[in-house]
Amino acid sequence: MSGNSFGNIFKVTSFGESHGEAMGVVIDGMPPNIDVDLVALQAQLDRRRPGALKVSTSRNEADKAIILSGLFQNKTLGTPIAVIVKNTNQKSEDYKDIKTSPRVGHADQTTLDKFGIKDHRGGGRASGRETVSRVIAGYFAGLIIPEIKINADITQIGEHKLASGIDKKIEDYLLKLKENGESAGGEISVVIENVPKGLGDPCFDKLKATLSHALLSIGSCMGISFGIGEAFKEKLGSEISTDRNNFGGIEGGISNGEDIQLKLIFKAPSTVGKNAKEGRHDPCILPRVAPVIESMIKITLCDHYLMQKSLLR
Amino acid sequence: MSGNSFGNIFKVTSFGESHGEAMGVVIDGMPPNIDVDLVALQAQLDRRRPGALKVSTSRNEADKAIILSGLFQNKTLGTPIAVIVKNTNQKSEDYKDIKTSPRVGHADQTTLDKFGIKDHRGGGRASGRETVSRVIAGYFAGLIIPEIKINADITQIGEHKLASGIDKKIEDYLLKLKENGESAGGEISVVIENVPKGLGDPCFDKLKATLSHALLSIGSCMGISFGIGEAFKEKLGSEISTDRNNFGGIEGGISNGEDIQLKLIFKAPSTVGKNAKEGRHDPCILPRVAPVIESMIKITLCDHYLMQKSLLR
Amino acid sequence: MSGNSFGNIFKVTSFGESHGEAMGVVIDGMPPNIDVDLVALQAQLDRRRPGALKVSTSRNEADKAIILSGLFQNKTLGTPIAVIVKNTNQKSEDYKDIKTSPRVGHADQTTLDKFGIKDHRGGGRASGRETVSRVIAGYFAGLIIPEIKINADITQIGEHKLASGIDKKIEDYLLKLKENGESAGGEISVVIENVPKGLGDPCFDKLKATLSHALLSIGSCMGISFGIGEAFKEKLGSEISTDRNNFGGIEGGISNGEDIQLKLIFKAPSTVGKNAKEGRHDPCILPRVAPVIESMIKITLCDHYLMQKSLLR
């Protein structure tokens, strides 16, 4: 696997810089003869777009999915599915300072360190815009294991713990952050239901390992924990060994048929101050990141699922 | 990559069940003409063996590394390095209950779910014994990037936060746990010094993503976080964006030349009660897991390092 | 590797069906900071188009390369390069009989056997049109090892052995075939100059093995031989061991710095009779296949070259 592909036999290859011509994805290993609903695909893309919340970035592109290959009469052909989304709204002047001042917490300097060259007009490959490709791939992965249900809930934003989603109070908090050129991080808690037993591998590709790879590849995600998470540090063996649920649906690296439970830590966006007030920047990415999380989980589970099919008679 | 290999071009393939003939590893992609010190390799293997602490499992095998290929006159040939360690001390009767009673928190039941067959004599591939293979591979990875220094310190065991390693108080605590058939989890904090700039990839193989894959593939590791970790949830953007160090040495998925900082959550071993008192089980794996953590980090960094070499003129 | 990708670290992923929206390719692993000449890229694409010879298929599409990602100001960024070519000239009615009558020697029936579904409007992934993607990737591969020179000469068409390319006699022969709804195969002989020493691997990825994989993945290529080829069957050891050149530039699977010599067998296109007269079909693919052969060779050598760079200090 090179760094722009993910998966063994459900292989997702992402391409596109934030200020280039288009973002896109190629999915190799999609099983044939599966019905595709282009309206549902578009709905997934729309979920990751700003606008649902007033505070999100004003880079509100149409993000229309254009299918280049792999479908015929709305069925998968078993051939590579290529989908692109054009970058129609690149205001690269918004980023004109990056050329001379690499932003702390961004890929600006490290991209130069690595490649010796950089498209200074934006975040390039490390931009949040790249997640368009992941959401498209996640839609197709979801068609393979439709019974799986993923709930990704925001359980903390900044100092606020959330019991039931974003309410008026949190929305006001986010608006205030935006006005002040400030930003916040938080926590997303995920429960995955109806995972088949037997997914994952006992060695390097333990399900918790590949899920961590998938989810820590999301830009601002800074941590992950499974089951009871941080509480594992203090709980004694006798306290956790009585109940399978403590392990979050994975034992010995393999799904046990119970719900998979995990928590993700997100950092505040690094763009703050004057730029954050004026530019097209979110004060908090958590409201937009749920479809990306769900997509990476679907892609991961789907690859394990197809691997498992090849093993069994 | 199938589930028993790790790495793109420094490719580590692990094999062996805990109660089979031998554990072993094949390393493909080892550069040629590098001096190998077999005494130093053996010293790494000895570090992960029990015995340093009285409380560790009494399965104290010699773990002698036998080199099968890849070396000539103590230099690497550039050909695959195969090393095995024989399983000389399998007391499978210790595990006789597993056949009928799968252990909670272990791979017993999930291995059956996945494969429909299991060697009932022990933990099989998911056993801690498999980490022998990782430590061997880690030694060789370390030869490629010798300047990197990894400090993996235990910072919590059960309810005890540790400032300076395991002292008499903690050792007594662990002995007491063992006597009671009890076990504890904890936290290990890692600092990696002298990491070259430019390792990692801006997309799926962000350095934090591949390190997470590597480290969450260790049996009892239940969580990882980078930089200031849990604190990211509450810190505002203005609080973190002033200091690069908050991001733990990785920006945009790529190493920035600063120290990489990460924390790992470990659960208590699931074996408790009568079995834990009598069998060869550790009441806490943290004292033994440091060389495994270091090895997985070296393997990961080394693979990124060789990938990076291929890119640059 | 899944079936639509080729290469380890210079990884080419091809997509597109002959009668879908577009053909395309993603190249992951392209080194950064390399100058790209879009006119030269287009010239390569034009070489594989029909028209140079009057007898070629009348499906004469513009085949304009559209760069979607990976370039900035005509330099490579080190990010994935995605390029597409639209299918603007799909006359699917030409293929209307395929739906009911699978063509012998084509992928029509086997695609159904494999996938259970098929875009009946043309050859799908197995179409010669897919080679557009390969020629694009070959152009970029060629930028990495510009010193390599590949000569792919037609040395036989049907019953005619060619000493110096296609002359008037051969052109007449081909026109006659077309008029008669007939087709011919032949032989292409390749000499690759200036190959660096040390490319290839002593085991499964011997250079002759990966070149064979690359070249036999071209639709009508039915055989390959290296060095003196067929003559190896009768030559005694003493006759061949005196001259390195007999081995065609590869010893023990690794390039030795001499010219690499190989020969390829091509079958006649399977479309004959009425369809061949009327449809957009070539009576012989050899005049158009040279740029595809060169591209697959460049892709293969370039991947070995980058792998080799990662090994050496």
Next chain:
Amino acid sequence: MSGNSFGNIFKVTSFGESHGEAMGVVIDGMPPNIDVDLVALQAQLDRRRPGALKVSTSRNEADKAIILSGLFQNKTLGTPIAVIVKNTNQKSEDYKDIKTSPRVGHADQTTLDKFGIKDHRGGGRASGRETVSRVIAGYFAGLIIPEIKINADITQIGEHKLASGIDKKIEDYLLKLKENGESAGGEISVVIENVPKGLGDPCFDKLKATLSHALLSIGSCMGISFGIGEAFKEKLGSEISTDRNNFGGIEGGISNGEDIQLKLIFKAPSTVGKNAKEGRHDPCILPRVAPVIESMIKITLCDHYLMQKSLLR
């Protein structure tokens, strides 16, 4: 895939130098719960050993397969199968001249060119001895698709065309070659029966491409052709398009359920003269190479077969 592994999900990793401690193989992706017959495995290894013919190399090692992992009570566990064969009969003094005089047609010089170091005691990874690993892997691959039957017949040795295997005349010819320090090449013709429909991929992993990769990775194999082979050069489209059999069981890169037919060209061993008379060298490798050919074919088909299983419901 690095150069010592072959296959996507039935992944074979070979290791061992001819004069090191042992040859070996790790097979990752072997389905669980399959009965293994160790006597039958040993019989396959014995087939590739010298001795059946008096003229073969006198390096007649026991080649006893030692199972290190992956089996329990003679059933596969679904975990990696590791098998080694010790090198007990290394007479490295036989090779003492190699150190100073690299042999033409061998890997001696190119190994140095590539790695800058070489075990001068023998052929290293490029030695025929490495095929031990392939035969072991081939045995296990054969268990997955037991219905497939492979016939690999010698159809030419030197100037002699063979109708029915090696008879007294050919045996005398080979003995004479050996006495004279001479060697011969030849041709092996392969028919593969009972291949399931649908194996192979329409693009880079056409079945003819992966089979070519597999078979050209055998040391002295210098060419391959499918179906009617060389005759394709002269046959017109109308002559071949009437009969599926001409295409050798593969259409559009995918198996069509008919017998797969292919021919392989082998060169004469490069060791001739004084060394060939005295050393442990075969005057012709064809009598010993059939099990290696069969093994590489089984490995290739088995990988495609498991990939295909993952695709279909």
